[in-house]
Amino acid sequence: MSETLSAAQVEHVARLSRLKLSEDDITRYGRQLSSILEYVAQLQEVDVGSKAPMSHPLPLHSVLRDDIVEPSLPIDAVLKNAPSKVGAFFTVPKVLDPSAGGG
Amino acid sequence: MSDASLTETSAYELAQRIAKREITATETTRAFLDQIAAHDDTLHAFNETYSGAALAQAAAIDTALDRGEKLGTLAGVPIALKDNLCTVEGRTTCSSKMLQNFYSPYDATVVKRLKAAGAVFVGKTNLDEFAMGSSTENSAFGPTRNPWNTRCVPGGSSGGSAAAVAGRLCAAALGSDTGGSIRQPAALCGIVGLKPTYGLVSRYGLVAFASSLDQIGPMTRDVRDAALILNAIAGPDIKDSTSWPQTPPDYLMDIDKPPEKIRIGLPKEFFGDGLSPEVATAVHTAVDFFRRNGAEIVPVSLPHTRYGIAAYYVIAPAEASSNLARYDGVHYGHRTTQASDLFELYAASRAEGFGPEVQRRVMLGTYALSSGYYDAYYLRAQRVRQLIKDDFDRAFELCDVIISPTTPDAAFELGAKSNDPLAMYLCDVFTVTCNIAGIPGMSVPCGFSSSGLPIGMQMLGPVFSESTMLRLARLYELAHDWQKRRPMIASV
Amino acid sequence: MTQPAYKVLIGMEIHVQLATASKMFTGAANGFSENPNTQVDGVVLGLPGVLPVINRRAVEMAMMVGAALGCEIASQTKWDRKSYYYPDLPKNYQISQYDQPLCGAGAVELPLPNGEVKTIRIRRAHLEEDAGKLLHEAGQSVSMVDLNRAGTPLLEIVTEPDFSTPEEARLFGEELRQICRYLGVSQGIMQQGHMRFEPNINLHIFDDGKVYKTAITEVKNLNSFRSVERACEYEIQRQLTEFLNNRSAAMQAGKSTRGWDDDKGCTTLQRSKEEAHDYRYFPDPDLVPLHVDADWIGRIKAQIPELPMARLRRYLQMDLTRKEAAALLEDKAVADLFDAAINLKRLPKRIANLMLGAAAKTANALASERGETVLISDLGVGADQYAQLAGMIEDGTVSASAAVTVFESLCDGTGMAPMAVAEKLGLLQIRDASATQAWVDAALANHPQAIDDYRNNPKKRQASLGFLRGAVMKLSQGKADPKLVGELLEKALAKLG
Numbered sequence A: 001m002s003e004t005l006s007a008a009q010v011e012h013v014a015r016l017s018r019l020k021l022s023e024d025d026i027t028r029y030g031r032q033l034s035s036i037l038e039y040v041a042q043l044q045e046v047d048v049g050s051k052a053p054m055s056h057p058l059p060l061h062s063v064l065r066d067d068i069v070e071p072s073l074p075i076d077a078v079l080k081n082a083p084s085k086v087g088a089f090f091t092v093p094k095v096l097d098p099s100a101g102g103g
Numbered sequence B: 001m002s003d004a005s006l007t008e009t010s011a012y013e014l015a016q017r018i019a020k021r022e023i024t025a026t027e028t029t030r031a032f033l034d035q036i037a038a039h040d041d042t043l044h045a046f047n048e049t050y051s052g053a054a055l056a057q058a059a060a061i062d063t064a065l066d067r068g069e070k071l072g073t074l075a076g077v078p079i080a081l082k083d084n085l086c087t088v089e090g091r092t093t094c095s096s097k098m099l100q101n102f103y104s105p106y107d108a109t110v111v112k113r114l115k116a117a118g119a120v121f122v123g124k125t126n127l128d129e130f131a132m133g134s135s136t137e138n139s140a141f142g143p144t145r146n147p148w149n150t151r152c153v154p155g156g157s158s159g160g161s162a163a164a165v166a167g168r169l170c171a172a173a174l175g176s177d178t179g180g181s182i183r184q185p186a187a188l189c190g191i192v193g194l195k196p197t198y199g200l201v202s203r204y205g206l207v208a209f210a211s212s213l214d215q216i217g218p219m220t221r222d223v224r225d226a227a228l229i230l231n232a233i234a235g236p237d238i239k240d241s242t243s244w245p246q247t248p249p250d251y252l253m254d255i256d257k258p259p260e261k262i263r264i265g266l267p268k269e270f271f272g273d274g275l276s277p278e279v280a281t282a283v284h285t286a287v288d289f290f291r292r293n294g295a296e297i298v299p300v301s302l303p304h305t306r307y308g309i310a311a312y313y314v315i316a317p318a319e320a321s322s323n324l325a326r327y328d329g330v331h332y333g334h335r336t337t338q339a340s341d342l343f344e345l346y347a348a349s350r351a352e353g354f355g356p357e358v359q360r361r362v363m364l365g366t367y368a369l370s371s372g373y374y375d376a377y378y379l380r381a382q383r384v385r386q387l388i389k390d391d392f393d394r395a396f397e398l399c400d401v402i403i404s405p406t407t408p409d410a411a412f413e414l415g416a417k418s419n420d421p422l423a424m425y426l427c428d429v430f431t432v433t434c435n436i437a438g439i440p441g442m443s444v445p446c447g448f449s450s451s452g453l454p455i456g457m458q459m460l461g462p463v464f465s466e467s468t469m470l471r472l473a474r475l476y477e478l479a480h481d482w483q484k485r486r487p488m489i490a491s492v
Numbered sequence C: 001m002t003q004p005a006y007k008v009l010i011g012m013e014i015h016v017q018l019a020t021a022s023k024m025f026t027g028a029a030n031g032f033s034e035n036p037n038t039q040v041d042g043v044v045l046g047l048p049g050v051l052p053v054i055n056r057r058a059v060e061m062a063m064m065v066g067a068a069l070g071c072e073i074a075s076q077t078k079w080d081r082k083s084y085y086y087p088d089l090p091k092n093y094q095i096s097q098y099d100q101p102l103c104g105a106g107a108v109e110l111p112l113p114n115g116e117v118k119t120i121r122i123r124r125a126h127l128e129e130d131a132g133k134l135l136h137e138a139g140q141s142v143s144m145v146d147l148n149r150a151g152t153p154l155l156e157i158v159t160e161p162d163f164s165t166p167e168e169a170r171l172f173g174e175e176l177r178q179i180c181r182y183l184g185v186s187q188g189i190m191q192q193g194h195m196r197f198e199p200n201i202n203l204h205i206f207d208d209g210k211v212y213k214t215a216i217t218e219v220k221n222l223n224s225f226r227s228v229e230r231a232c233e234y235e236i237q238r239q240l241t242e243f244l245n246n247r248s249a250a251m252q253a254g255k256s257t258r259g260w261d262d263d264k265g266c267t268t269l270q271r272s273k274e275e276a277h278d279y280r281y282f283p284d285p286d287l288v289p290l291h292v293d294a295d296w297i298g299r300i301k302a303q304i305p306e307l308p309m310a311r312l313r314r315y316l317q318m319d320l321t322r323k324e325a326a327a328l329l330e331d332k333a334v335a336d337l338f339d340a341a342i343n344l345k346r347l348p349k350r351i352a353n354l355m356l357g358a359a360a361k362t363a364n365a366l367a368s369e370r371g372e373t374v375l376i377s378d379l380g381v382g383a384d385q386y387a388q389l390a391g392m393i394e395d396g397t398v399s400a401s402a403a404v405t406v407f408e409s410l411c412d413g414t415g416m417a418p419m420a421v422a423e424k425l426g427l428l429q430i431r432d433a434s435a436t437q438a439w440v441d442a443a444l445a446n447h448p449q450a451i452d453d454y455r456n457n458p459k460k461r462q463a464s465l466g467f468l469r470g471a472v473m474k475l476s477q478g479k480a481d482p483k484l485v486g487e488l489l490e491k492a493l494a495k496l497g
């Protein structure tokens, strides 16, 4: 596992992160992220044996709510912070490839 | 009583005296608002203050008291909220350009509970953007300064809350702590900061940084105030699936009664290289105090502490990269004017809206979760996380409370670490493992450096041991007067 | 060029919206609304600071479907975040289940039209949240976001590639819809997107002694059974043609995603491999794991009614035709009514005839009058009434045609017993021999020509007998017992020599 990020890797991660970076940003972030990853690489030396990954601090499970309808936000509250809207819709630049979404 | 003496009074006493009608909520609120007016230009502890609303709230409380109504435990007490807690009043910005103009349509659960207890909100405090940082320099609205030395940082990310409490701009404040963000600024500003057991306080309405680590907690002048505030905010919340379902105890009950037969653990890993001698001395002196008062001091080992920062800087950014994905300029928040297509809208809005530290962590976390790296980073960090928790479980078989320094050193000057993210991350070395394990942690003032800057000691306990920790810390503070010292705020 | 032999492999991913009252992770109403962004709360909108809380009913509905599909219900399951950016997904991650689905492997029996039954293996089924909708209107420079659908509970069911024909894929879709309707977890209204299908198709082509496997294509988001069948048919031909045209290029292609153009009747390439998403799944730290104990599973299984497949088998043993059985099974309420009626009176054929004849006709008429669906079970005629009326036909108390008249007045909701109705309307069949004999005599007297035909023209013998029987029935105003009429007529004609 290499702890140094190439410019291409930084660009790839920036793309996944939806961050528009300049050439300078790519160089600077590449250097900083590399040094952090180098530090973080010490995790590789830990003998984790067969330890299960811990994703929760507390032994909680099966927290459920009853299927009861609660009020929605009024439409003006829904749209209050919207940077761009038409009628009661949020808007984005026209999406040409409707398949760009997920699955 | 003069206004100045009001701002020197603890939240607990203010609440008592307001309830007994010795003082009014209005004069109390006005006293703190005067402090804000006098010092916040220097400190920049607040992103926004609610003078008008606060006075109206205070007046309503006075009226209710006039009518003989029985009010909540915090009736009339001026409190500040870290600006990553959602409030219907004013903006909730997270000190980010991204949310500069964001108005939350709802109150966080803690805000609702404080309101129910009668607290008066004086404003929202500054923080490192989205709580990412240890100095409050990563705020889009400019840094907060340490009231003890305005050339120094107050710590972070709850630096605004810490500076506001230390500078007497509010009676108490709420902060949030993901890797030390309550305890570290509390230590650097000479106040009490408590990060509760994960799940004790609802996270609903706390703008998420790293969901499995985040907790809201009190930042107060003294230990009893911390118990008072914790009483108001702790307890189950059906809106937070990770909140612990049992009703917590009354933390004020027996607060002045020291715990008996206490065993204090000293982890050797927290007293090694990189610890300033002044800090070491202050903490050891505090430990001696406990020994003289009947505590048994036992050496313990937390061997995986050294991997804490590395694990933390995988787990926290990974969760953050996902939690912060929602800020994309579509439904709320900053939106670029430069975009012609959807990708550009996202990428430019986020690049413009997020500061460099947030961008760094988002990329770091994205990388750690991305295809081909998940196992080596995220999964491995979560395994190490379990080892760190196991260390604590073993240590707490030998002791009831662990004492350590909160920070390696006292406050540093603004700009001292801004160019080296990794150096900044290492400030959290003593605080992150507490979040990683989900246990409660607290910072209590335990002295001053030769340059007059506060030093804090950290107490760590097993899950839900807040009562024990608070009583132990209370014993200490009643015998010392660190928290009674007041900073002289020098304008810059 | 001769076409090589090939085998078709189709698997399906099906998204079923669960008909809970509230959304998967929050209390906002779940359901269709004309007004955009009105079924939206902070959680649906993905506001800063909000947290998800699991809807118990959604979990139970998913368990029910899983159990009905023979899936193993996991004793422990968790929730994961699936990251991708899209404006209809406000958090830019979908809460789903990645490596620990609520429902594991299972199998269902799929009855084929030729009477055979095929086993379809289910790989898994998991719970997740739906996204909102992005509207792209022609002429607009923007796309518009409506979040009403966002956060709707979805059950994603994944089958093994066990369908060998497009028809099987369609039949499975239809059966799954019926199962969901029987379980009450979905109304299965396809036009409203209650179910969406994504078939995965590829071919194993046998040529020059080798097997060539074409690249799998996934056709996204089909919302009708017809489009499932057509898209699969199109893909089979397309993959085959591509293979025949340029074998090496076809074999090098990776898995791809295609969209279905219903107007043009073709699929188009949507997303190539290079742009494949990196979903960065990881456990959602806002949610805790779900434990499902045997007790809970038991309680859920106890709520599962007899499913359409089992009922079909039972109905076919009752001497109903496949068509009749299918018609009764279409809606659970109708099948339940039928079952209740036959439990009261073991006359399946007669009860089916009443329900699919007179009742269906009335329901259809009401439906077109009201412009909404009216089921046979909505007519207000109870199982006891069907049972009694069928019994009356069976023992000759009323004629089949009189029974229709009786039925129509039962639909008025009088709640009267069919016998009382028949009496009131004077429709009881008259089996009195002397009264019947009098009508027979009168009919014979009125129609000498028919008698003549019967006696002297062998070609018209049957026709004239039928004519005379009709004449007798007419004289009795439909009340005579047709069997008795037949007997008496033949006796009288024989006597005439």
Ligand SMILES: [Mg+2]
Pocket: A103, C013, C198
């Ligand atoms: Mg899919």
Ligand SMILES: [Zn+2]
Pocket: A103, C015, C128, C156
């Ligand atoms: Zn899905």
